[in-house]
Amino acid sequence: MSRLLVAAMVVVAAAFWLPQWWLAWSTERPIADADAAAAIAALRATLNASTPTPPAATPVAGPVMASLWLDGELTASASSSASDLAAATSDLGRQLASQRPGRESTFAHARLKLDIVTARARFIGLAIRPGVDGIVAGQTLITPDAILTAALPPAIGLPELDLRLGLDPAALGRLIRRHVPPTDAKVERARVAQFIEPGLRVEHGHSVTTPTVDAAALRRAAIDGADYLSGHLGDDGRFDYLYYVGVDQAYHEEEDAALTRHAGSSWFLALLGPDYTTATDRALAYLSTAHAPGVDAISSRDADRAGLGASALALAALSQRQTQSTPLSPSLSAWAERLTSHVLSMQRPNGDFDHVFSVAHRRPDPVPRLPYYSGEAAFGLAKRWHVATPDLQKTIADALERAIGFLIGQTASRPFVLDFIFLEDHWTCLAADAGWDALQPHTREAAARYCEDFCAFLARAQFSEAGPDSADAITRAQPDFAGAYGFSPVMAPHPTPVGSRSEALLATLAMAERRRAPPEVIARLRRSLHLGLGFLLRHQLGSPGSDYLLAAPRRAVGGFLFSDEDRVIRIDFVQHAGAALWRASAVTPTL
Amino acid sequence: MTDAAKPRRWLGLFDLALAGLHAYLGLVLAPSRRPFFVAAVVALVVIEGLAGLALFFGVRGATKLGRVAGAATISVGAIIIIGLIASAGFLRGAYGALGQGLALGVVIAIVVVSHLFVLPGIWQLRCLPATSGPAKPS
Numbered sequence: 005m006s007r008l009l010v011a012a013m014v015v016v017a018a019a020f021w022l023p024q025w026w027l028a029w030s031t032e033r034p035i036a037d038a039d040a041a042a043a044i045a046a047l048r049a050t051l052n053a054s055t056p057t058p059p060a061a062t063p064v065a066g067p068v069m070a071s072l073w074l075d076g077e078l079t080a081s082a083s084s085s086a087s088d089l090a091a092a093t094s095d096l097g098r099q100l101a102s103q104r105p106g107r108e109s110t111f112a113h114a115r116l117k118l119d120i121v122t123a124r125a126r127f128i129g130l131a132i133r134p135g136v137d138g139i140v141a142g143q144t145l146i147t148p149d150a151i152l153t154a155a156l157p158p159a160i161g162l163p164e165l166d167l168r169l170g171l172d173p174a175a176l177g178r179l180i181r182r183h184v185p186p187t188d189a190k191v192e193r194a195r196v197a198q199f200i201e202p203g204l205r206v207e208h209g210h211s212v213t214t215p216t217v218d219a220a221a222l223r224r225a226a227i228d229g230a231d232y233l234s235g236h237l238g239d240d241g242r243f244d245y246l247y248y249v250g251v252d253q254a255y256h257e258e259e260d261a262a263l264t265r266h267a268g269s270s271w272f273l274a275l276l277g278p279d280y281t282t283a284t285d286r287a288l289a290y291l292s293t294a295h296a297p298g299v300d301a302i303s304s305r306d307a308d309r310a311g312l313g314a315s316a317l318a319l320a321a322l323s324q325r326q327t328q329s330t331p332l333s334p335s336l337s338a339w340a341e342r343l344t345s346h347v348l349s350m351q352r353p354n355g356d357f358d359h360v361f362s363v364a365h366r367r368p369d370p371v372p373r374l375p376y377y378s379g380e381a382a383f384g385l386a387k388r389w390h391v392a393t394p395d396l397q398k399t400i401a402d403a404l405e406r407a408i409g410f411l412i413g414q415t416a417s418r419p420f421v422l423d424f425i426f427l428e429d430h431w432t433c434l435a436a437d438a439g440w441d442a443l444q445p446h447t448r449e450a451a452a453r454y455c456e457d458f459c460a461f462l463a464r465a466q467f468s469e470a471g472p473d474s475a476d477a478i479t480r481a482q483p484d485f486a487g488a489y490g491f492s493p494v495m496a497p498h499p500t501p502v503g504s505r506s507e508a509l510l511a512t513l514a515m516a517e518r519r520r521a522p523p524e525v526i527a528r529l530r531r532s533l534h535l536g537l538g539f540l541l542r543h544q545l546g547s548p549g550s551d552y553l554l555a556a557p558r559r560a561v562g563g564f565l566f567s568d569e570d571r572v573i574r575i576d577f578v579q580h581a582g583a584a585l586w587r588a589s590a591v592t593p594t595l
Numbered sequence: 596m597t598d599a600a601k602p603r604r605w606l607g608l609f610d611l612a613l614a615g616l617h618a619y620l621g622l623v624l625a626p627s628r629r630p631f632f633v634a635a636v637v638a639l640v641v642i643e644g645l646a647g648l649a650l651f652f653g654v655r656g657a658t659k660l661g662r663v664a665g666a667a668t669i670s671v672g673a674i675i676i677i678g679l680i681a682s683a684g685f686l687r688g689a690y691g692a693l694g695q696g697l698a699l700g701v702v703i704a705i706v707v708v709s710h711l712f713v714l715p716g717i718w719q720l721r722c723l724p725a726t727s728g729p730a731k732p733s
Binding site for chain 1: 626678
């Protein structure tokens with residue numbers, strides 16, 4: 005019996021340790037930022053035909069690759085297998101200089117990038133971290149950028165949860181065959197230190213250094229976001245719904261969710277005030293025409309149903325716009341009144357809302373349920389309350405009271421599991437904060453506490469501060485995760501949840517301060533917020549070092565990607581992050 | 596310690612560990628926002644803790660208390676599972692594709708709950724001796 009037990013323990017230990025040993029990285033040879041910056045400066049001097057100052061002869065595992073990037077395209081590259089950085093830089097300089105004749109202008113405007121292999125490990129496709137790891141075969145290096153921009157489909161997908169993990173082995177195989185000669189050495193994973201001119205350390209196509217989170221930086225970032233949206237707003241009032249930054253291509257969309265995001269983006273522009281009034285009015289004018297004949301609710305013109313989200317967020321945008329000194333046009337003002345009636349008419353007796361209006365039957369359809377719409381309806385009403393006539397204010401306050409009561413589970417039963425977790429409460433908190441003055445004191449208090457619980461729940465999934473002393477193993481290994489929300493290092497962090505949750509944190513913080521919540525609650529909210537805002541500043545396109553993979557940098561500045569791996573901007577990514585950055589800029593001194 | 600006291604003491608330790616685990620799960624890791632559910636978890640933890648102490652020290656009625664604790668553990672687990680099944684159905688029906696994903700998460704939670712509540716309860720009931728009595732001197 006005891007022998008059997010010992011044998012079982014040996015098998016368990018072997019099963020645990022052998023894969024770790026087999027996949028372990030070789031001893032790392034780190035590169036200091038200053039050494040890399042000196043190497044890049046020497047390369048630039050060589051390209052400018054001036055005398056370079058060689059960098060320190062730091063030993064490198066190698067190979068070392070230098071590349072030149074212009075408008076998202078790799079225009080020239082060179083690779084060296086020298087054993088120290090000084091020799092590699094000299095070698096790379098010679099190779100790049102030989103490619104320069106006839107391309108002087110390109111070389112002058114392109115940005116230099118240095119990829120230095122610091123460690124190797126056995127190859128497993130699923131273990132590749134796009135944007136961080138490379139692939140080496142002998143002295144051939146497939147850089148993290150090549151993997152990141154190859155548009156490799158994920159290996160594992162759970163579309164229901166919007167989860168995509170790993171890389172498609174077949175597509176990865178094709179990429180390797182394209183770069184690596186068939187006779188070359190064995191393929192290995194490579195840990196790559198990446199630096200972009202003038203010497204910024206980058207991962208995932210952007211700098212890993214978090215900018216200072218202060219009012220000026222937050223305000224600038226929010227304005228960049230608004231500039232992105234107004235720059236992608238056509239004369240007809242339609243936003244570029246999707247913009248692929250690697251190929252400079254935009255697409256429009258008019259389905260229900262797209263119209264909701266269009267309305268939300270209009271609200272964000274309205275939030276930023278007079279500088280964006282023209283753009284806001286153009287976007288709203290387009291929405292005011294997006295409906296079936298004889299129906300006020302927003303939908304594509306030939307749709308047989310209209311979702312509540314677009315109408316609710318358009319109401320929020322119109323109401324926000326009406327807080328400005330420049331008056332709204334009579335037609336938009338009249339439409340705002342009709343939309344108010346429409347949203348109120350969609351409310352159920354229990355405070356919830358029907359989510360779809362049947363165009364054919366001219367009445368709410370109680371069956372379809374869609375995420376976010378009830379919270380968005382409450383938010384639209386809360387914003388409307390501020391600009392409504394006194395008579396209407398009373399009606400809206402009553403509707404809002406019932407809506408918030410429902411959303412926080414006070415006035416109606418909810419599924420059992422929602423007593424333990426939270427789902428879509430970001431809009432709930434925004435609505436409770438926006439409608440604070442319209443709500444009864446007991447509802448305010450309950451909503452504020454509910455949102456504090458919501459934020460505490462979210463904080464459990466937020467990656468903590470980065471750095472070698474971080475208590476979070478994931479951010480010790482991948483500092484770029486700090487501030488993002490997730491549960492695994494194998495899924496790239498997404499900026500949009502950080503944006504929407506930062507909005508919820510700001511709303512909750514405002515409510516917590518109004519109700520004089522305990523200091524530890526307020527401190528926890530501020531800590532989460534500070535982390536998230538740092539993540540957003542680091543991931544906004546246009547931040548230092550983030551432009552070399554962009555086909556048209558000026559058209560992408562201010563945007564936020566779906567993730568570092570899915571390099572597409574959708575309008576609501578900018579809306580959520582931008583709204584959080586804008587509001588945070590006003591409360592930064594207390595963060 | 597007699598041969599009969601040994602397994603009873605192990606069962607007592609098992610019940611105490613279970614009480615600690617359920618207190619952590621229900622009050623720290625995944626607390627409910629419903630006071631009645633929190634009260635139910637506290638009651639379960641108290642029953643399991645008392646049963647654990649009784650079994651460990653071999654007091655009179657320990658086996659009966661162990662049975663009550665086992666039955667309570669199974670009951671709470673069953674109630675949670677029924678609630679989760681209903682939630683999975685609601686989420687799948689209400690939220691389309693997103694709801695299907697959420698329902699998948701709930702199904703995983705059902706598996707976890709069955710392992711942490713129902714199965715330990717069943718195991719305890721099976722392990723408890725048929726008759727109860729005062730502890731014999733060891």
